[in-house]
Amino acid sequence: MVQYARVTGDQVLDAFRLAEGWLAANREGINAINVYPVPDGDTGTNMLLTWRAALQAAPDDAPHAGDLLAACSRAALLGARGNSGVILSQMIRGLAEASAGQPDLDAAGIVAGLLGASQTAYDAVSAPVEGTMLTVLRDAAQAAEASLREGHGIRSVFEAAVIEAFASVERTPALLPRLREAGVVDSGGLGVAIILEGMARGLAGEPLPEVIRAISGAAVDLGGVEHEGHGYCTEFIIFGASIDRRALQDELATLGGDSILVVGDPATVHVHVHMEDPGPALSAGVRHGALSAVKIENMQAQHEEWARGRDEPQDAHLPPLGLVAVAPGEGFARLLGEMGAVCIGQDADAKASAGEFVRAARRAGREHVFLLPNDKDTLMAAEQAAREAPGFITVLPSISAAAGMAAAIAYWPDGDRAEVAARMTEAMAAVRTVEVSRSVRDATVDGIRVSQGDAIALLDGRLVARAQELEGALLAGLGQAARPGAEIVTVYLGAEAPEDAAVRIAEQIRAAHPGVEVEVVQGGQPHYPYVLGVE
Amino acid sequence: MTVRIVTDSTSDLTAERARELGVTVVPLSVLFGEEALLDGVDITAEQFFRRLPRETAMPTTAQPSAGAFKMAYEALITEGATAIVSCHLSAALSGTLESARQGAEGLSVPVLFVDSKQVSLGLGVGVMEAARAAQAGATAEQVAAVATDVFRRTHSYITLDTLEYLRRGGRMSRGREVLGTLLNVKPVLEIKDGLVEAIGKIRTKQKAIEDLLNRCSALRPVQYTFAVHATTPDELAYIDDRMRGLAPEAPFYSGRIGPVIGVHGGPGTVGAGVVTAPDEHSPAFLPT
Numbered sequence: 001m002v003q004y005a006r007v008t009g010d011q012v013l014d015a016f017r018l019a020e021g022w023l024a025a026n027r028e029g030i031n032a033i034n035v036y037p038v039p040d041g042d043t044g045t046n047m048l049l050t051w052r053a054a055l056q057a058a059p060d061d062a063p064h065a066g067d068l069l070a071a072c073s074r075a076a077l078l079g080a081r082g083n084s085g086v087i088l089s090q091m092i093r094g095l096a097e098a099s100a101g102q103p104d105l106d107a108a109g110i111v112a113g114l115l116g117a118s119q120t121a122y123d124a125v126s127a128p129v130e131g132t133m134l135t136v137l138r139d140a141a142q143a144a145e146a147s148l149r150e151g152h153g154i155r156s157v158f159e160a161a162v163i164e165a166f167a168s169v170e171r172t173p174a175l176l177p178r179l180r181e182a183g184v185v186d187s188g189g190l191g192v193a194i195i196l197e198g199m200a201r202g203l204a205g206e207p208l209p210e211v212i213r214a215i216s217g218a219a220v221d222l223g224g225v226e227h228e229g230h231g232y233c234t235e236f237i238i239f240g241a242s243i244d245r246r247a248l249q250d251e252l253a254t255l256g257g258d259s260i261l262v263v264g265d266p267a268t269v270h271v272h273v274h275m276e277d278p279g280p281a282l283s284a285g286v287r288h289g290a291l292s293a294v295k296i297e298n299m300q301a302q303h304e305e306w307a308r309g310r311d312e313p314q315d316a317h318l319p320p321l322g323l324v325a326v327a328p329g330e331g332f333a334r335l336l337g338e339m340g341a342v343c344i345g346q347d348a349d350a351k352a353s354a355g356e357f358v359r360a361a362r363r364a365g366r367e368h369v370f371l372l373p374n375d376k377d378t379l380m381a382a383e384q385a386a387r388e389a390p391g392f393i394t395v396l397p398s399i400s401a402a403a404g405m406a407a408a409i410a411y412w413p414d415g416d417r418a419e420v421a422a423r424m425t426e427a428m429a430a431v432r433t434v435e436v437s438r439s440v441r442d443a444t445v446d447g448i449r450v451s452q453g454d455a456i457a458l459l460d461g462r463l464v465a466r467a468q469e470l471e472g473a474l475l476a477g478l479g480q481a482a483r484p485g486a487e488i489v490t491v492y493l494g495a496e497a498p499e500d501a502a503v504r505i506a507e508q509i510r511a512a513h514p515g516v517e518v519e520v521v522q523g524g525q526p527h528y529p530y531v532l533g534v535e
Numbered sequence: 536m537t538v539r540i541v542t543d544s545t546s547d548l549t550a551e552r553a554r555e556l557g558v559t560v561v562p563l564s565v566l567f568g569e570e571a572l573l574d575g576v577d578i579t580a581e582q583f584f585r586r587l588p589r590e591t592a593m594p595t596t597a598q599p600s601a602g603a604f605k606m607a608y609e610a611l612i613t614e615g616a617t618a619i620v621s622c623h624l625s626a627a628l629s630g631t632l633e634s635a636r637q638g639a640e641g642l643s644v645p646v647l648f649v650d651s652k653q654v655s656l657g658l659g660v661g662v663m664e665a666a667r668a669a670q671a672g673a674t675a676e677q678v679a680a681v682a683t684d685v686f687r688r689t690h691s692y693i694t695l696d697t698l699e700y701l702r703r704g705g706r707m708s709r710g711r712e713v714l715g716t717l718l719n720v721k722p723v724l725e726i727k728d729g730l731v732e733a734i735g736k737i738r739t740k741q742k743a744i745e746d747l748l749n750r751c752s753a754l755r756p757v758q759y760t761f762a763v764h765a766t767t768p769d770e771l772a773y774i775d776d777r778m779r780g781l782a783p784e785a786p787f788y789s790g791r792i793g794p795v796i797g798v799h800g801g802p803g804t805v806g807a808g809v810v811t812a813p814d815e816h817s818p819a820f821l822p823t
Contacts, residue, residue: 150591156592159593167702170702174717335717338715338716410736412734487738488739519719535739
């Protein structure tokens with residue numbers, strides 16, 4: 001194993017070259033999942049071409065790391081392609097600025113470079129969006145920083161960055177709804193992780209794996225991806241004397257531009273903008289200096305071309321079974337989304353309609369879709385939806401979100417429809433739901449007398465316990481729900497749950513039911529501070 | 536004519552079993568930061584899983600060097616091997632097989648390579664069968680054909696306590712997109728075409744183990760059954776018991792997952808599998 005305390009310019013160059021190879025090997029996979037900001041399937045290509053442009057500036061051998069990175073940074077600025085490419089060029093620039101003047105880099109220098117790269121990239125984007133390549137690099141840089149603080153060397157620090165980068169990629173659908181809807185991770189973020197992985201191998205002196213990275217959800221259904229009014233992707237370089245980047249950025253925003261990036265230095269600026277009409281963008285640019293390398297692409301045409309290509313999947317196929325679920329709260333939306341569901345938000349005043357169910361089911365883009373209404377008052381709308389789309393929708397009558405979660409966990413997109421439905425139904429039947437709230441009036445329900453303001457617990461919809469405090473009702477309700485052999489209790493914290501509840505509740509449940517696994521997660525549901533699934 | 540068998544430490548064969556069958560095991564390495572330990576040599580499964588929870592940084596793994604393979608092959612040649620069959624963990628998951636190929640360059644006897652497209656005892660059972668064929672006097676080509684055929688008939692299923700390790704190791708191919716990160720859902724994984732593919736998810740470990748058993752019992756007729764565990768001997772014992780009930784006629788092999796596979800599966804990893812009986816595609820030469 002290669003061990004060293006510092007890396008030379010030549011080693012950095014090796015790392016860049018290996019990253020190029022690794023990015024090239026994974027380009028198609030990255031292209032295939034490109035849905036944000038525009039689903040046109042070119043993120044992998046743009047990142048690769050930008051990376052190659054940066055490398056073209058590199059000499060055959062590079063004794064000085066700082067000088068090498070400075071040269072790459074400038075070349076990347078000039079050669080950047082597309083939204084992701086421009087952001088990538090800013091990452092290289094941040095790396096270069098952090099290592100300026102340094103002939104070689106130690107672990108601290110590498111961490112500073114990664115943090116600088118992240119910061120510069122964020123600064124380049126007027127309205128940074130999380131769940132993108134920005135997030136992935138930031139998470140990776142912070143993991144590297146943490147590893148450095150623990151006293152690790154270059155190899156481990158970089159390894160930590162790579163591991164976190166891929167973990168962060170996996171989290172992008174939770175942050176960016178469009179990714180979640182399409183069932184993919186962020187393509188630019190994946191590109192960043194791939195680059196870091198390639199660099200880590202290069203720094204470690206290891207060869208590239210023969211096998212390319214397998215990509216989540218490589219078969220994206222574009223029917224499920226919104227793509228209204230893309231207009232033209234317009235890019236150009238401005239050479240000038242003292243270009244005011246901020247002013248130009250504001251002008252482009254005023255002109256109605258989207259995905260605006262204006263990066264570089266006062267003498268050289270790279271502009272990237274999506275506009276319905278590219279003309280005004282060029283006019284705005286020429287007021288700041290001489291234009292060069294103007295590139296205008298019709299994104300709608302690009303998207304359509306890509307979408308056509310996607311009709312004939314090569315080795316990937318879209319799994320046949322989809323899932324649509326009502327999510328009563330942000331937390332449930334995330335949880336259900338992670339299980340592969342297209343979620344419909346719902347609150348007490350506006351229950352999901354049959355039409356919404358049908359639309360969501362179509363958006364899932366599958367041969368057949370399971371519906372989880374997750375509420376007895378929504379069940380009828382779901383059944384109506386199934387009647388409107390016969391043979392396409394199967395309703396699994398989940399009457400609580402906890403039961404719906406159990407079914408969603410058992411959901412699998414590949415497989416025999418009847419078998420998957422049976423597994424989901426079985427999982428749903430195996431969970432008992434405890435809902436904890438406060439009574440809104442005096443009443444006698446299910447034989448129990450409650451006063452307004454009492455804490456109450458419902459077991460599968462039936463009132464089974466009352467108490468002074470919510471937690472008392474929770475434990476009483478759970479006491480009735482937990483059959484012998486119960487393995488796990490999942491606590492979904494409602495929007496009104498006290499902030500410090502998670503740890504305390506878990507401890508109380510473990511004390512009352514030793515041997516039972518307890519997991520506490522955010523459900524975000526209204527009205528019920530605690531919902532429990534017991535199975 | 537003496538055909539010898541070489542495999543790697545991810546086969547999870549015990550030292551005694553390997554010795555009995557005359558199998559040479561070349562270790563991969565597990566790396567804690569910059570500390571490199573040879574799988575099963577410098578660190579046992581017991582030591583590894585005791586140490587793992589105390590580590591702040593994730594350990595990583597490294598394939599054996601070409602030189603390590605070269606030394607192993609040369610030692611066998613010195614002992615009189617006239618041919619070598621080298622069976623390894625899935626080349627889609629590791630560069631080990633590639634290392635082995637490089638290590639065999641320039642040797643004076645032929646070395647045949649078999650990509651098991653498997654891991655752990657999914658590899659180990661085929662290696663044992665290959666070793667028996669070699670002991671029964673098969674040629675190197677026959678031994679390689681036997682091993683290839685056993686691997687073709689091997690079906691391995693795995694479940695994990697946590698997805699954390701597999702995710703970090705990046706060794707899962709399909710199915711990741713619906714496993715989630717917020718809830719501790721137990722994945723059901725299958726080794727398919729040499730890759731780790733998620734094929735299901737289940738809320739509790741106990742139900743996940745039942746699912747492995749159901750999947751195994753759907754495969755008939757059975758030649759061998761096998762199961763492995765990382766840190767849960769009780770679960771292994773339960774699977775053992777159930778497997779013997781499901782296929783009383785089939786020999787059952789059990790083992791413990793070593794450090795390298797342990798890095799990717801983590802504590803609580805459990806695997807179960809089946810080798811279905813030889814069929815019309817199986818080679819004529821099979822040891823009995």
